[in-house]
Amino acid sequence: xxxxxxxxxxxxxxxxxxxxxxxxxxxxxxxxxxxxxxxxxxxxxxxxxxxxxxxxxxxxxxxxxxxxxxxxxxxxxxxxxxxxxxxxxxxxxxxxxxxxxxxxxxxxxxxxxxxxxxxxxxxxxxxxxxxxxxxxxxxxxxxxxxxxxxxxxxxxxxxxxxxxxxxxxxxxxxxxxxxxxxxxxxxxxxxxxxxxxxxxxxxxxxxxxxxxxxxxxxxxxxxxxxxxxxxxxxxxxxxxxxxxxxxxxxxxxxxxxxxxxxxxxxxxxxxxxxxxxxxxxxxxxxxxxxxxxxxxxxxxxxxxxxxxxxxxxxxxxxxxxxxxxxxxxxxxxxxxxxxxxxxxxxxxxxxxxxxxxxxxxxxxxxxxxxxxxxxxxxxxxxxxxxxxxxxxxxxxxxxxxxxxxxxxxxxxxxxxxxxxxxxxxxxxxxxxxxxxxxxxxxxxxxxxxxxxxxxxxxxxxxxxxxxxxxx
Numbered sequence: 344x345x346x347x348x349x350x351x352x353x354x355x356x357x358x359x360x361x362x363x364x365x366x367x368x369x370x371x372x373x374x375x376x377x378x379x380x381x382x383x384x385x386x387x388x389x390x391x392x393x394x395x396x397x398x399x400x401x402x403x404x405x406x407x408x409x410x411x412x413x414x415x416x417x418x419x420x421x422x423x424x425x426x427x428x429x430x431x432x433x434x435x436x437x438x439x440x441x442x443x444x445x446x447x448x449x450x451x452x453x454x455x456x457x458x459x460x461x462x463x464x465x466x467x468x469x470x471x472x473x474x475x476x477x478x479x480x481x482x483x484x485x486x487x488x489x490x491x492x493x494x495x496x497x498x499x500x501x502x503x504x505x506x507x508x509x510x511x512x513x514x515x516x517x518x519x520x521x522x523x524x525x526x527x528x529x530x531x532x533x534x535x536x537x538x539x540x541x542x543x544x545x546x547x548x549x550x551x552x553x554x555x556x557x558x559x560x561x562x563x564x565x566x567x568x569x570x571x572x573x574x575x576x577x578x579x580x581x582x583x584x585x586x587x588x589x590x591x592x593x594x595x596x597x598x599x600x601x602x603x604x605x606x607x608x609x610x611x612x613x614x615x616x617x618x619x620x621x622x623x624x625x626x627x628x629x630x631x632x633x634x635x636x637x638x639x640x641x642x643x644x645x646x647x648x649x650x651x652x653x654x655x656x657x658x659x660x661x662x663x664x665x666x667x668x669x670x671x672x673x674x675x676x677x678x679x680x681x682x683x684x685x686x687x688x689x690x691x692x693x694x695x696x697x698x699x700x701x702x703x704x705x706x707x708x709x710x711x712x713x714x715x716x717x718x719x720x721x722x723x724x725x726x727x728x729x730x731x732x733x734x735x736x737x738x739x740x741x742x743x744x745x746x747x748x749x750x751x752x753x754x755x756x757x758x759x760x761x762x763x764x765x766x767x768x769x770x771x772x773x774x775x776x777x778x779x780x781x782x783x784x785x786x787x788x789x790x791x792x793x794x795x796x797x798x799x800x801x802x803x804x805x806x807x808x809x810x811x812x813x814x
Contacts, residue, residue: 374675377457381450388446391439396509398436400517403646405429410642451498459490470687471794479566484559485681492674500667507657514653521647529626529651535618543611551670554600561593619655626651688793694813701805702770708800711761760786
């Protein structure tokens with residue numbers, strides 16, 4: 344495994360390495376798999392969402408009837424009924440909204456519970472090699488920050504997307520029934536909403552991934568230097584000022600990318616608001632001419648103006664939702680990257696469970712290197728600055744290694760903590776491991792419970808290779 348072909352390089356995909364980042368169908372299917380157990384709640388949520396969208400269409404119609412019929416005809420009974428309707432509709436709408444929110448919260452929190460549990464379970468199964476090469480802050484960032492980001496996508500962005508889609512379709516249908524010419528004029532500017540959204544969505548998605556990575560790096564540094572051992576080393580070696588400068592540099596990068604993300608998002612919102620204002624002005628200009636010619640009533644154009652606002656509102660939200668959706672999917676990607684990491688120490692097919700142990704231990708030509716992990720990931724922080732960390736004292740002859748794409752890499756020495764170790768301990772025998780620091784005593788104790796597997800040779804217990812026994 345070469346420096347640029349193994350470890351996380353084999354498993355992690357970076358947006359900057361692609362011409363254009365996209366939310367893949369495979370990613371959407373995988374997220375959908377977590378939502379499938381909650382299909383009943385999804386049906387209830389969609390039904391209440393549809394009811395809310397329909398009820399939201401009634402107030403402009405009540406207003407039109409008030410202006411065109413109740414007031415000109417001095418119809419007090421109609422006026423009273425319309426006033427009661429203006430109270431009843433928001434009340435019913437609010438109650439349905441509460442039911443919708445409850446259903447969406449149950450679904451979202453349930454999905455995130457399953458995702459968080461799966462991630463924690465997978466991390467528990469990772470080998471000791473993974474944790475010795477991974478900073479605690481990076482792991483915690485994946486478990487906390489990225490899962491919370493995925494939670495926002497489920498409970499916020501996806502729900503908003505569906506709700507606004509219902510409202511958009513329903514509002515467009517009513518507008519067409521009122522005046523199809525003004526409706527076509529209002530929707531003629533829709534391409535001006537879509538074009539900037541596609542470009543800005545890609546940019547913000549790249550920035551979101553960079554922001555998560557920079558925050559993870561800063562959290563890792565804080566965990567590294569603010570625990571007991573880290574603080575002790577800083578004080579002993581007088582590294583106070585350099586650590587403050589290093590932290591300031593990381594924090595400044597987080598600050599700068601946060602400012603960039605906010606400014607780009609605000610410019611995007613400004614562009615959408617300007618497009619919306621142009622569309623509204625065109626509709627009022629054309630509608631005003633129709634009113635002056637007697638084609639339109641005042642109540643109709645007032646109702647139409649409200650519907651136009653209800654059309655552009657969800658449209659802007661949907662455009663933003665695409666940007667937010669593409670951005671929030673980064674959190675799912677980063678979580679799935681961890682879930683996709685292969686587990687180094689696993690049971691072989693047909694592994695045996697030893698029920699009656701005698702205690703016969705045997706090492707047969709065992710060699711072990713901390714830097715070799717066939718097909719296993721190294722550490723999260725090793726993605727960009729990949730470097731081998733060794734704990735050994737023996738340097739073996741140079742061996743030809745291969746990088747991730749199968750091409751031969753440069754020859755490089757392999758450091759072994761153990762080399763050609765053979766010994767046997769019989770049942771009931773008391774044995775002691777004696778040797779200087781770095782001789783491999785601790786490494787031998789790591790091989791016994793299979794915290795690591797030997798690089799070469801084998802360890803047997805009662806005649807069975809440890810790899811043929813269940814963990």
